[in-house]
Amino acid sequence: MSLKRVYAAAGILIAGILLVVSLFTSWYTLDESDQAVILTFGRAGETVTDPGLHFKLPWPVQRVEKLARETKSLQFGFKESDGKKELSDETKMITGDENIVLADLVVQWKITDPKKYLFNADNPEEVLYDATSASLRSIIGSSKIDDALTSGKAEIEGNVRDLLTSLMEKYDVGISILAVKLKDVELPNKEVRSAFTAVTDARETMNTKINEARKYQNQKMNEAEGEKAAIMSKAKGEKAARLETARGDIAVFNKLYKEYKSSPEVTRERLTIETLEQVLPETEIYIMNDDGNTLKYFPIRPMEKEEPQQAEKTEGDEQHGQKNN
Template sequence: MKPGVVRNWLVAIVGVVILFYVGSTSFYTVQEQERAAILTFGKYTHETTSGLHFKWPYPIQEVRVVQAELTQKITIGYRQNGNTVTPVDDEAMMITGDENIVSADAVVTFKISNIRNYLHNISDPEQFLRNAASASIRSVIGSQKLDYAITDGKTAIQDMARERLIELQSRYETGIQIIDLKFQDIEPPGGEVEEAFRAVTNAREEKNTKVNNARKYENERIPNARGEAQAMLEQAEAEKKSRILNAEGDVAKFNAIYSEYAKNPSVTESRLILETLEKILPDAKIFITNSGSNTVNYLPLNELLGNRSSGATATQQQAQTPVQTPQAPQATESQQEAQGGNGQ
């Protein structure tokens, strides 16, 4: 072949290679969950979102694609591959504030919020995030007691560890946004220690159950007792008012009687005596006699009350009729009869 033809073929081949290289390195595709950072001569210039884009060929411009729109997670204290879980004791084992050992497993959820910081400020983002999460958890658990960490303090420790992890990402400007940090479990190491702490936990739960039952009984009994006490107070108040009213009535009655007694003491005295005899001797026969002489005058009240319908005039005549006795002893017997009837 002529030298000119060979040269032309070489130029054509070089041109095709250059065109292929330029075409393959100038166009790139970004997926929907990704974002791309464009580096011009190694310096960050701008970002692109999903779609087909053009750039200057390498080494003028370089593209770095990261999953910035995807929520990601890492595990602390274990690794999970499908259904297989492998413990990582170096990450899980920690020392509490009272110098006990505890195993803590956690999951950190995050997103990439700043691609420039994510690519340039940390060399291995995943390892940095794992170390930062482990350090945050250790710093919090290291200031707490074991009993608190494995029982009531799990949520509080989780919140404090998340806040410290967010603070570390902000301090080092990693470009990582922490969404959440959740503990899978906080428990003592396996073996006898675990059994002992499980027994403590069961005892604490039983204690809480009994306390709740006692409070329930208290809440039931106290209102009932208060109701009974209130009923007794109201009953006593009613009894008090009743007695006061009865006493006031007796006083009024006594004052009325006393006013009449003051007007005529003898008449009132006789009436009170008769009323009292009627109360204490309701079935007695009453005779009123005058034994001042040998002739006995008496008033048969029972017969008069029984024959009230005969008229007031007949009653007065009968009351004024003298009874003659042949001898004085008969008058004495009449008086004894009157006395025997409890009407003297």
């Protein structure tokens, strides 16, 4: 075989190989959960999100980098294996009031800019992990232990999410934060947990007693307000009655004064007699002229009362005598 034939056969073989490689590397498929970036000689081009079969220039001219579109989860501070949860040393943090707690969380995130995700950082997920650690420690470090262990978890989650979102926007690695969920925030050992539980129970008891006291206070205040309203209403009624009485007395006085001006002596004597009748209602009053005689008062009325009694007594004696006879 001549050398030309060898070269021709080698060329045909190489061309066949290139053709096969071109056929196999010019087509790619995307699932509904995928997105792809087309790289032309290593430079990022368009982003493809439509699922199905797509064409590109063969390798090494163009190649495809596929990335997931679904939501991903980042577990910070713990690992789960065989249904068991193992905490790492990263969960140990100091609160704003200088207490130690163990805190772990889950971050829901997704890739929203594939180009930035591929080229703005060597390992975007590591950047996300470090930013999550920094955000959680910062927020826990400015929170009180009571808030971290009880009713302040929702606020801590919101603050961690806001801080983490701002950090990821600053790092610009094409990642968006969807949600942050605290899994557990607890004390480091059983003794401390037991003591804190006792303090929490005591606080709950205190709040219950305070609520009961406020309820009793409100009840008594309502009763006092009712009594006050009743007293005020009664006082207003007495005020109105006394005003009417005073107006009547004024009218009577004005009438008497008018009569007094016309005949002072008669009115004066009349008032004197009426006053005596009011002061001595059961007493008989006699008005006599002093003409200088010795006898000033002759008690006729008592004698008139005694005479009928004596007559009744005499009649009774007579009847008794007749029976004896």
